[in-house]
Amino acid sequence: MTATTRRRPLEISALLRFERQAIAAAVNLLEDRRPERQEQARALLDELAVLPVPAHVVGITGPPGVGKSSLISRLIARAAQAGKRVGVVAVDPSSKVSGGALLGDRGRMHVPPHAPVFVRSFAARDRLGGLSREAFSAVFLLRHLCDVILIETVGVGQSETDIAHIADTVVLVVQPFSGDLLQFIKAGVMEVPDILAVNKADDTTLARKAVAEVTAALSLERRSWARPVLAVSATTDLHIDALDAAIAAHYHHLRTAHVLDTRRAEQMVEWVVSEVMYELGRVGLAALGGSTGIHTLLERQPATWGALRRLAALVQRVEYRVTGEL
Amino acid sequence: MKKDAPWVMRTYSGHSTARASNELYRLNLSKGQTGLSVAFDLPTQTGYDSDHPIARGEVGKVGVPVCHIGDMEMLFAGIPLGQMNTSMTINATAAWLLALYIATAERQGVDPKGLQGTTQNDIIKEYLSRGTYIFPPEPSLRLISDTITYTVAHIPKWNPVNVCSYHLQEAGATPVQEVAYALCSAIAILDTVRASGQLGEAEFAEAVGRISFFVNSGIRFIEEVCKLRAFSQLWDELTRDRYGVTDPKLRRFRYGVQVNSLNLTEAQPENNIPRIVLEALGVTLSKNVRCRAMQLPAWNEALGLPRPWDQQWSLRIQQILAYETDILEYEDIFDGSRVIEAKTDEIKRAAWAEVERVMEFGGVIAALDYIKEQLVASHTERVRRINTGEQIIVGVNKFTETAPSPLYTGDSSAILKVDEAAEREQIARLRAFRAQRNQAEVTAALAALREAAVSGANIMPASIRCAHAGVTTGEWGQTLREVFGEFRAPTGIRGVTVASRNEGPVATQLEALRARVRRVADTLGRPLKVLIGKPGLDGHSNGAEQIAVWCRDAGMEVVYEGIRLTPEQIINSARDEGVHLVGLSILSGSHLRLVPEILAGLRDEGLGHIPVVVGGIIPEDDAEQLRRAGVARVYTPKDFEMVRILSDMVDVAETVAEHA
Numbered sequence: 001m002t003a004t005t006r007r008r009p010l011e012i013s014a015l016l017r018f019e020r021q022a023i024a025a026a027v028n029l030l031e032d033r034r035p036e037r038q039e040q041a042r043a044l045l046d047e048l049a050v051l052p053v054p055a056h057v058v059g060i061t062g063p064p065g066v067g068k069s070s071l072i073s074r075l076i077a078r079a080a081q082a083g084k085r086v087g088v089v090a091v092d093p094s095s096k097v098s099g100g101a102l103l104g105d106r107g108r109m110h111v112p113p114h115a116p117v118f119v120r121s122f123a124a125r126d127r128l129g130g131l132s133r134e135a136f137s138a139v140f141l142l143r144h145l146c147d148v149i150l151i152e153t154v155g156v157g158q159s160e161t162d163i164a165h166i167a168d169t170v171v172l173v174v175q176p177f178s179g180d181l182l183q184f185i186k187a188g189v190m191e192v193p194d195i196l197a198v199n200k201a202d203d204t205t206l207a208r209k210a211v212a213e214v215t216a217a218l219s220l221e222r223r224s225w226a227r228p229v230l231a232v233s234a235t236t237d238l239h240i241d242a243l244d245a246a247i248a249a250h251y252h253h254l255r256t257a258h259v260l261d262t263r264r265a266e267q268m269v270e271w272v273v274s275e276v277m278y279e280l281g282r283v284g285l286a287a288l289g290g291s292t293g294i295h296t297l298l299e300r301q302p303a304t305w306g307a308l309r310r311l312a313a314l315v316q317r318v319e320y321r322v323t324g325e326l
Numbered sequence: 327m328k329k330d331a332p333w334v335m336r337t338y339s340g341h342s343t344a345r346a347s348n349e350l351y352r353l354n355l356s357k358g359q360t361g362l363s364v365a366f367d368l369p370t371q372t373g374y375d376s377d378h379p380i381a382r383g384e385v386g387k388v389g390v391p392v393c394h395i396g397d398m399e400m401l402f403a404g405i406p407l408g409q410m411n412t413s414m415t416i417n418a419t420a421a422w423l424l425a426l427y428i429a430t431a432e433r434q435g436v437d438p439k440g441l442q443g444t445t446q447n448d449i450i451k452e453y454l455s456r457g458t459y460i461f462p463p464e465p466s467l468r469l470i471s472d473t474i475t476y477t478v479a480h481i482p483k484w485n486p487v488n489v490c491s492y493h494l495q496e497a498g499a500t501p502v503q504e505v506a507y508a509l510c511s512a513i514a515i516l517d518t519v520r521a522s523g524q525l526g527e528a529e530f531a532e533a534v535g536r537i538s539f540f541v542n543s544g545i546r547f548i549e550e551v552c553k554l555r556a557f558s559q560l561w562d563e564l565t566r567d568r569y570g571v572t573d574p575k576l577r578r579f580r581y582g583v584q585v586n587s588l589n590l591t592e593a594q595p596e597n598n599i600p601r602i603v604l605e606a607l608g609v610t611l612s613k614n615v616r617c618r619a620m621q622l623p624a625w626n627e628a629l630g631l632p633r634p635w636d637q638q639w640s641l642r643i644q645q646i647l648a649y650e651t652d653i654l655e656y657e658d659i660f661d662g663s664r665v666i667e668a669k670t671d672e673i674k675r676a677a678w679a680e681v682e683r684v685m686e687f688g689g690v691i692a693a694l695d696y697i698k699e700q701l702v703a704s705h706t707e708r709v710r711r712i713n714t715g716e717q718i719i720v721g722v723n724k725f726t727e728t729a730p731s732p733l734y735t736g737d738s739s740a741i742l743k744v745d746e747a748a749e750r751e752q753i754a755r756l757r758a759f760r761a762q763r764n765q766a767e768v769t770a771a772l773a774a775l776r777e778a779a780v781s782g783a784n785i786m787p788a789s790i791r792c793a794h795a796g797v798t799t800g801e802w803g804q805t806l807r808e809v810f811g812e813f814r815a816p817t818g819i820r821g822v823t824v825a826s827r828n829e830g831p832v833a834t835q836l837e838a839l840r841a842r843v844r845r846v847a848d849t850l851g852r853p854l855k856v857l858i859g860k861p862g863l864d865g866h867s868n869g870a871e872q873i874a875v876w877c878r879d880a881g882m883e884v885v886y887e888g889i890r891l892t893p894e895q896i897i898n899s900a901r902d903e904g905v906h907l908v909g910l911s912i913l914s915g916s917h918l919r920l921v922p923e924i925l926a927g928l929r930d931e932g933l934g935h936i937p938v939v940v941g942g943i944i945p946e947d948d949a950e951q952l953r954r955a956g957v958a959r960v961y962t963p964k965d966f967e968m969v970r971i972l973s974d975m976v977d978v979a980e981t982v983a984e985h986a
Contacts, residue, residue: 021901021932028904032851065695070814095823098840099853100878106899107888108814113895119902123853123883134852202464235462236811 046303059167069108070234201231340390365389368863373803383919425789457865498705506680535576547608594721630741698818763796
């Protein structure tokens with residue numbers, strides 16, 4: 001492979017044809033922190049921003065060891081069977097000491113080799129258990145290319161909120177016989193999920209007890225979407241069809257209740273705000289009129305990444321001049 | 327006193343085909359071996375036929391392929407099973423291979439009642455160390471329980487389960503951990519048997535009496551003597567207190583042994599002979615805890631497959647111990663030793679505390695993640711101590727100067743090469759066998775097997791019927807896969823770290839390496855990302871796990887995919903994940919088939935620029951062939967310095983990045 005072919009600019013058409021090598025290259029680009037590559041990444045995002053978003057973005061979260069990856073594996077199989085294009089984003093924590101990370105979830109996912117399934121693992125890097133900037137960007141890219149996106153994060157508090165900033169539907173996975181449930185209820189994590197799955201429910205007595213506990217925890221509130229609590233088993237494929245159906249039903253609910261577009265517009269604003277904060281800081285955000293300003297900006301002009309980048313470069317030059325003069 | 331009878335002498339062997347292995351067995355028996363120890367190849371161990379795509383390159387490599395009763399009959403042709411003591415290293419498919427063995431005996435005209443031998447049949451250590459599991463814990467334990475209840479009733483002299491501490495030690499276990507986790511496995515098995523309700527009280531006590539162990543014996547052979555004494559006492563107490571077995575004979579700790587292969591070195595391999603001898607002493611010196619059966623590795627196992635002469639040398643060690651020395655002539659020479667008793671007590675106490683800890687988790691299955699993490703941590707500590715020189719390995723990290731060895735010159739003439747034609751021969755035989763069998767009988771037998779699996783009836787009668795009907799290993803495995811589902815064991819590497827306990831030169835080197843990894847990340851624009859995986863069916867993941875942990879601690883992002891990957895999966899992952907380097911670990915000897923396939927696949931996907939490094943038991947000739955095929959680096963057991971390996975991997979990734 002020569003350098004010239006590898007540096008070939010990414011063709012949107014290849015991405016839209018779901019050529020996985022092109023998708024991988026695009027995600028590599030989004031991850032690349034070198035200035036010239038960041039420039040190209042922004043250009044790519046701008047090109048995509050005007051395209052439709054066919055994907056249903058599903059977040060799967062929960063404590064370590066509850067079987068999220070195996071569950072995702074089952075959902076991948078169903079989506080692939082239905083001929084859907086699937087994107088999977090798996091997030092693992094990074095080590096604070098070394099900066100390194102072990103990305104082990106992929107090993108637990110069975111990915112049919114010839115089906116249109118793209119799986120990418122991310123280290124949480126500086127976001128404890130949550131989604132890194134790079135993972136966020138990747139989801140925003142994949143939204144245009146996939147029919148369904150499954151995001152796996154380890155639920156340790158922070159990530160539940162992170163996942164709500166990016167997913168249309170959030171599934172919280174718990175297991176029976178753990179003290180997690182009580183912790184979640186206390187920590188207010190129960191606000192976030194749209195669906196609750198009690199995995200490892202082969203032991204029916206324990207599972208029934210867990211389902212009852214969760215249902216009780218949820219019953220206090222009234223919502224337009226009655227949040228289902230399902231006992232499933234990824235190992236034996238028990239009630240995974242029901243989970244799959246519940247996920248689809250929630251998507252249907254979002255669309256018929258006309259909240260999907262609002263939710264996504266909010267997510268977009270949130271993301272741009274955090275990017276502005278990253279590039280320009282608080283002052284920069286204020287100069288753009290805060291969240292409200294960003295909202296208005298996005299309504300007028302969805303493809304703003306290039307502009308933001310140019311703005312950032314401008315600020316950097318100002319900063320340079322100031323330091324230079326001082 | 328009357329001289330004690332010697333233990334059963336075996337050699338773990340089998341390769342290529344049933345025909346070739348049968349020849350080897352008969353040769354070994356003619357040399358004075360008193361039992362057989364069958365090594366099965368990985369497809370057989372994981373329930374696949376030789377012509378299954380995932381079996382490519384693995385057929386006949388680490389053992390003999392047995393796909394059907396025709397293979398089993400050929401394997402034991404001319405060996406009267408009524409007089410043989412056969413140990414079979416078989417786990418996930420143990421019920422099936424036992425069924426084939428019984429059916430073969432019946433065809434030889436032997437009453438199965440008199441059969442003697444052992445099926446290893448310990449799934450828990452497969453999850454924790456060896457990797458040839460198939461089904462989830464619950465159905466796996468049920469299959470084990472079925473073989474126990476069946477043999478207690480029908481083959482009373484059979485050892486249906488060899489609870490293994492052996493592989494726990496290979497995965498890093500300390501003597502305390504080895505004893506503790508093996509006992510926990512035995513508890514899980516016996517609890518399942520008791521709960522099955524298939525046995526009455528007296529029969530259950532018989533079943534307890536049939537549980538035997540398969541242990542490891544390391545170079546610290548005095549500690550090993552104490553370990554076995556502690557093991558024996560704990561087993562006696564456990565079977566009395568937990569299971570109410572009143573007959574002391576049924577509470578006896580019986581075990582077979584393979585001495586440690588993990589510490590056999592590739593450097594100055596002749597040094598392995600004294601190691602093997604000393605380790606054999608650890609399991610023979612103390613009469614009260616002397617092994618019932620022994621198999622010794624060969625001096626050149628770290629180089630590749632041993633030849634018949636190498637195995638003969640190891641058998642001769644056993645024979646010299648048993649027939650030339652006086653060890654069989656005394657009562658237990660350690661009885662009354664305060665020193666031995668104190669050490670035994672210490673191990674016993676610590677091991678029991680660890681058993682109780684596991685029981686608090688809810689037993690060995692619920693504690694799998696915890697135990698795996700403990701083992702990986704112990705192993706990481708061992709690797710660290712070897713790296714710092716705190717643990718001396720002669721010829722490896724000390725006293726490395728050597729005169730040229732007349733036994734081994736570095737080429738592959740000192741090891742056995744499996745004939746690549748064996749796989750073709752095996753597949754042709756399998757297809758011919760399938761073509762001539764009665765398909766209606768096969769279908770009916772498989773339907774009965776499925777029904778037994780679903781209903782919870784004992785799996786053995788249906789399996790024996792399958793064996794006679796001509797069902798294949800792959801069909802038996804697939805039927806049960808459909809009913810039970812498949813399992814993925816924990817990797818245990820997440821919580822383990824080398825960094826925090828590191829001091830001294832290795833820590834400094836690791837720190838320097840981290841700084842370098844950060845610089846390379848700046849050049850690359852993103853963190854250095856590597857893929858570590860094991861292609862093929864080989865489940866020995868200790869090496870790959872260590873590399874993964876160390877890479878993480880050096881600051882890399884490590885996609886660790888674990889075991890049993892097809893070349894396609896590896897290529898897909900390398901592409902999707904955007905890795906800068908692919909590291910493959912293969913210990914089954916199938917590297918010449920699998921690695922070039924992966925290299926070609928990467929090139930086809932336009933990923934030919936991603937460097938591939940390979941680690942494993944790879945003879946130098948093969949390493950050269952791999953490098954010519956495009957592998958960037960080959961690491962073998964003599965590369966033990968982790969920082970050096972890692973730093974070398976960074977070099978490779980950096981060079982490629984610079985030329986991109």
